[in-house]
Amino acid sequence: MTANSTIKGARRKKIVKIALIISFLFMGFIGYGVYWAFFDMKRLPTGEYLTEETSPDGTYTLKAYVSSPSLSADAVRGELVFNESKGKKNIYWNYRESTAKIEWLDNKTVVINGHTLEVPNGKFDFRNEK
Incomplete structure (x- = not known):
């Protein structure tokens, strides 16, 4: 083996490694883009206010909204409000519903339309159910 062929082999390995890294990064960006566009609960439509219920100790309030898109069925969004810090996050999203029982x-x-959730970290999203 000559020194020249050893250099060419090392260069080839380096190019393959760089190509693999770029491919994985590209696939990661595409995967995150699909998640962000279709599954991120922060991007749900606001909807029209339905009802709300406050937890027994007053720490949380769950507000329900109905979204009526023009081309599909109604969906209910549940928004958990942190009463002390004024923060909020979506914890419930279910398709083909137009009312909310909290x-x-x-x-x-909290039980929302028959789905039991542990707050503040529990969530229900029909898109992730099988």
Whole structure:
């Protein structure tokens, strides 16, 4: 083996590594873009206000909204409001619903249209259900 062929082999390996890294980065960006565009709960439509219920200790309020897009069925969005910090986040999104029944079982457990969630981290999104 000559020194020239060893250099060519090392160069080829380096090019393959760089191509693989670029491919993985590109696939990662595409994957995140699909998630952001179609599954990110922060991007849900606002909808029209339906109802709200406050947790027994007053820490949280769950507000429900109905979204009526022109080409598909209604969907209900549940927004958890952190009463002390004024923060909020979407924790519920269900298709083919136009009403919301909210019931707090205790300070950390809420039932929305039959779906039980532990707040503040629990969430229900029909797009992720099988």
